[in-house]
Amino acid sequence: MAAPGTADTSIAIEAAGAYAPRFRITADAFREAWGQFQAAGVSETAVPAADEDALTMGYEAATRALGAGDLDGTDVSWLGFATTTPPIEEGDLTARLGTMVGLPDDATRQFFGGSTRAGTRALWAAMDAVAAGGGRALVVAADAPQGEPDDAIDHAAGAGAAAFVVAADGPAAIVDRAEYAAPYPGTRFRERGAETTDGLGVTTYDRQAFRETVGGAVDGLEIASGGDDAAADADGDAASGAETATTYAAAAIQAPDGKLPYRVADAAGVSTDTIQTAATVHDLGDLGAASVPVSLASALADGHESILAVSHGSGAGADALAIDADGDVPTELALAGDDPLSYAEYLRQRGVVTSGPPSGGGAYVSVPTWRRSIPQRYRLEAGRCRECGAVSFPPSGACRDCGARAGYDRFELPGTGTVEAVTTISQGGAPPEFAEEQARSGDYAAAIVALDVGDGVDPGDGGDANGTPASATDGFETVSVPAMGTEAEPGAFTVGDRVETTIRRIYTQEGVTRYGFKVRPATE
Template sequence: MSRTITAVGAYVPQARLPAEDVSEAWGRFDGAGIRSTAVPGADEDTLTMAGEAARRALEASSIEAADLEAVTFATTTPPLEEAELAVRLGAFLGTGDSTRHETAGASTNAGVAALADALEGDSGPHLVVASDAPRGEPDSDQAHAAGAGAAAFVLESSGGARCLSRADAGLDYPGTRFREAGSSTVDSLGITPYEREAFTETIGRAVDGLGESFDPSSADAVAVQAPNGKLPYRASGVLGVDTDVMTDHAVVHDLGDLGAASVPLSLASALAAGEKTVLGVGYGSGSVSTILALEAGESDEAGAVSGEVDFESDETISYAESLRLRGEITGGEPAGGGAYVSVPSWQRSTPQRYRLEAGECPSCGALNFLPQGACRRCHELVEYEPVQLERQGTIETVSVISQGGAPPEFAELQARAGDYATAIVAFDGPGEDDEHASAPLLIVDAEPDSVSVGDRVEATVRRIYTQEGVTRYGIKARPLE
């Protein structure tokens, strides 16, 4: 295998739902071994989480999005059932005209398999992103365990972590974790001994496929698919490893079941922490397993992997709040009215809406956002030079939209998330001359009355609203810590 992992990035929503809150609501908690789960915001989905993780990985690398040969997006819960969403992810990032885009899915093994496939390439840089937010019926094991998060990996031709070995296995175990056509929730037959057998036998078959190429017991860290906090440890026997090497970078206990992002997030954590030999053990119902053995250098060596991974959050929410955020007890598209921007018009402005592309006036040098019409400073009608704004800026004005005050297109967002703040943000220009350009945005990841004029914020891509069945994505701002 020729490519290596040179940088990683990760993103996990801030909100945490404690297991005891679910237990209080249902009289039980069926997410074995889980203390809390990560809950996506009302304007977050697997695509927006993928975009955030990917941006962080690219910032930790020496690669520009426009130079990527390929982007792979792996998920079991895409926002649309039929669409090449990796292309939209590429648009968030600004990939090149010749970049190849691929979407992988069908099982929770998709994230590990996509990473393993990309490592086998030997040409230009490749970005692999696994993002997931599985759902289940509210009173099911799957719903109680469901979390959300994304991990991204930048692959290059040298440096970083190299693949020592790969093995795959597939066995037919119908009825283990499936999602029926037209359903948004995963299910299973709930036959525990059967599911354990499928899990351990399939992983064991993949271990046999490693042969003498890699000894799992030599791994410093092991990441195993974790639909709950107990099942992965049942694989310790067939892997021949102590459970200690599985717990250090396990994410399931505090974040929940992360689907296709489960193993990738643990791998990203281990690589960012400087673990030298890391084993990733993917598993998907059906059943399939991909095992990937990686070797990285120490933190001060050429083979080290760059990037930071931080899963900490002190924002806890109640069970009722989690149902609202997930849209379980609210929903429905607004019945007309409000602003309307056609999909073709929105598409033409995606460089601005996704990546904050402004225009520089050739007459006076002022930065204009949006880059159209007369210059805000000299008032001349000009052809603007494209300029990429920085993703950080300063709040110039801010106001809070209270319940019932939202425009119709934002009514569902307000029903799910509550009051929200809007602001005019002056984003920094690329130079050192204090030039900036201002844009009106919604504020996220903060209580609406906690942001003030002068606060520093950063841009992030979120869902704006949905009309005609098509979601408009764009920039929002969140406070910098």
């Protein structure tokens, strides 16, 4: 096909973000548990916490991409969300994700799944959407594949997400793209109703599918690789009928393990060093549909100016994209992990070794009631009383300060605050609806947080001599709310600490997962 960069409207990546959970499990932990480790080339993998899934990881990546580009959700008119591990099999997750990041209600939303190629399929569709209608698109790919406990798929399985803002112009132009598909039934698949990914394990067959589709997609590019392994004819011209050739500085290639991408370096026309430059599989594991997007975001963050991105999905098909960047692409990545797990802890976070919720007790909140609070739980929407100017959260009913029913002027809180009070909820102390998740995550912090109404207070201001938080001593406007802690042990939250909000799973009831804000230690 014609290179997008040569068309009337060029398409580019304007900004990128990426996220991986803080938990890690090492190859040694698997060897200790099973006596072997079957994921070649992987040293450790990222593990989602009990309150994380593809939706929450996608939110983390999306907010970072928008923040890097100095944008917000209202700047986006098209959303694509890709994952092979959606938290529900049927249900429009793009409606939730779009609301979480603040997209207009009438923005176009599309979901992509069913294959580890889904991330680049979403990017491909975003290019078409921008070319057809202008505006900005937001592409989000998030995944957390799983296999049976003692197989190579599970040993390699990681978790992570990447997001890209795509526009008609930007610092990273997608100058060419191509796709290739050939029927290879029986390669990596997940049966209907199954939670774990499987495969026939016919190594030669799987490698043939990977090589043919990856090579076929790259051969379809009009811009071919000029790397050391690229084929050339007798006159030195690039092979495959390519019009031009380039030497890629980095190659983001689908990585179901840490070895297979390097086996197809010659088919992709690049060197193994070029693949290693962008590889994230060695430290994060197999990221499924997010594998190539996360590696691409990493390559952009590292300032590489010429990047080849090639995905592969079982079935089998592949996408290849050629990107020319100016070396200064706005990116915000959070891929580091600092919390190692034992194998038993790994199983607990996955929910493999926990019991179900206790019977009786809990405070039932109906889904319609929960829905009415979504503006507060997702976007921290507060209101200022039109009579006295006091802030209410949530903004409903009579003003708590003056008692007037004059209504509220609604606005969003910035998502930072100060811990006013905190306690630890230990095993057996959680309400029944929280018990199953607590069995996976362990003890958690429950806090009262003074959320900033304005731009926040100086994080270095520890308060007065009695330890009272700064926000309560300097006249700075706040609103107090209850919140659960996440991304840290309960002891990491103390009175006076600065925190920031993020969105996580709260609990699941009647088969419907409730999502909402939690707080974590502030990063700045």
